Amino acid sequence: MLTHNRFLSLKVFILLLLVYKTHSKLNLKYGILRRAPNLAARNETISFRPRTKYDVQKTMRLMFYKNNTKTLEASAFDEDYLQRGSGCSPSDKFAIVLHGWIQSCADEWSLALIDRLSYYRGGCVICIDYSLIASTSYMRLYTNFENITGAIVTIILTLIKNGFDVKRGYMFGFSFGGQLVSAVGRSLAPQHMIQSIDTCDMAGPGFDPIAVDHSKAGKHVQCFHSSRDKGTFVYSCHRNIMLGSCGLAQPSVASQLHLGSHGLCVDIYINAFDYPFYALNTTPSECIAFQKVAKIPADYTVGYEENFDNRVTGQIFVPTSLHYPYNLSKKELKFLAGKK
Template sequence: MQSFSIRHLILIVYVFQILFNGTYSKLNLKYTILRQKQAPAPQNITLVYQQRIKYDAQKTMRVIFYKNNTKTLESSAYDDTYDLNGSGCSASEKFAIVLHGWIQSCSDEWALSLIERLSYYRGGCVICIDYSVVASSSYMRLYTNFDTLTRAISSIILTLFKQGFEPKKGYMFGFSFGGQLASAVGRSLWPKYIIESIDTCDMAGPGFDPIAVDHSKAGKHVQCFHSSRDKGTFVYSCHRNIMLGSCGLKQPSVASQLHLGSHGLCVDIYINTFDYPFYALNSTPPECFTWHKAAKIPEGYTVGYEENFDSQVTGQIFVPTSLHYPYNLSKKQLKLLS
């Protein structure tokens, strides 16, 4: 009887262990797969391999220059120098870099709209780095190329610096997967080169969360817009974390923009901030639970692209959005909501 009880107890413990491990593996399956690494190879083999995959990525990437909203030059990312005379750009002026996301390219409507707004409001040279050949495959394959793309894009920017472009005149924007790239590229250049301003829109979460990353190290001023709970990151470590719509998790306008979803709406809202005021709440909404620092919001404060970054306004900023285009609320609507 005693031996049966012991065997029975062992069996119960074993079953619980299986259930626990099964639950753990289900909860962490995507992170386990995406973060899995092979045993380290000899250093010389690793270096050769890294150079090879960097070449394979760069030879399919394109660096596209815009001046006054006109495409002036398209060059291979593997070039050591770029024909600035042919691009119409000057190394002494401002420059902006745009990075797209998964299954996207520099020809996407939002990318062209952003290039147009940056050209009008910011001026200078706008450069879109197109890695659509790599981005057109599965998300898993794109994710496994993340470090390769980071090195390749960093190499492109270093080439620009060698030609005279100044980090303090630089701005970088990344959407979704491109947002993670913008942060990683900025952090890889830091502290020798510090990009003046970096904005990201609903930085990708799958494969990256829940690993804690200090995105504020990507540039001098880093602001991140959040719009979805399913595709966006939950790591809020930028200088500003702008929570759009319902706590940065859902947009009311998704009801009329199903093809975009809350994730895709982020970049549309960001582009609209150039022309429409998106007012921030003065306090954290009661339904938005957070452990993070809330920013002290001045009266009438609006969010979006900011030429002169106000370092006094940092932390989480809550910005309600509306059901219909252009998705902003008036001061009167915001007051009623408060």
């Protein structure tokens, strides 16, 4: 039998649910992730959490690449890494790659992206590895979000101090790394505005439904969305590219169960360097546009864009297919759009 106090607590809980009934079930689920854990878990998290961003920075590694060759691995805490044979010059374009939870710079997708960036973009590619922290629980990683952000800001400021130009800068982040990229860019702005930022299925748990203007993170910010369970529902980038079924699920999950709709995002982004992913010029009838729909030219394709077209902003819907490389041909796209 419930005690009087427990009965009152239950009534309060039900009342709160009624007050916040306008929140979606997904946002309620994400809200649970932000609730304080039990006392034992909280004590464990606090004891693990490094005290400052400098403690976090000591655990991070920088992987430098030139021409798709790893030239140097250094501690992020040592500011003399640029003088230690990285091969990176201030006159180079530079790219920053950030991984997600339970990932590292050694992951297959990280190496594949570094390869494509090296080939198509050139310059210096730097993967920032924070896997020592990312290999723990999501809650532990989340509690270190501000510290990791501050450490990465310090790294980029060191690059700038050594002559690197943010107008030649590009950042990419997947999942939790996508949220980091946005936070880092917004911390650097407006004094140091990164030229181009792309994110892939930016993490939602722990971050949604708080409204953040991700467009302020860089001069040109593209966000690719692919899942309903792990990706964010905050669509505030200059471009929000809704992959597959309304940016919520990928047909290819049926053939790539190990990746899921979330993990497929980064594979699709990498494939878009070599295969055309055509966008629809209208919103699919089953989808809801939460942002203005972009006006796109005929045969428009999405992916990494060296020269950002400022005329194309808003939501962009890009159907994907069942099998690798997950794109649709022009003929398939016209059939899907109901054209003869």
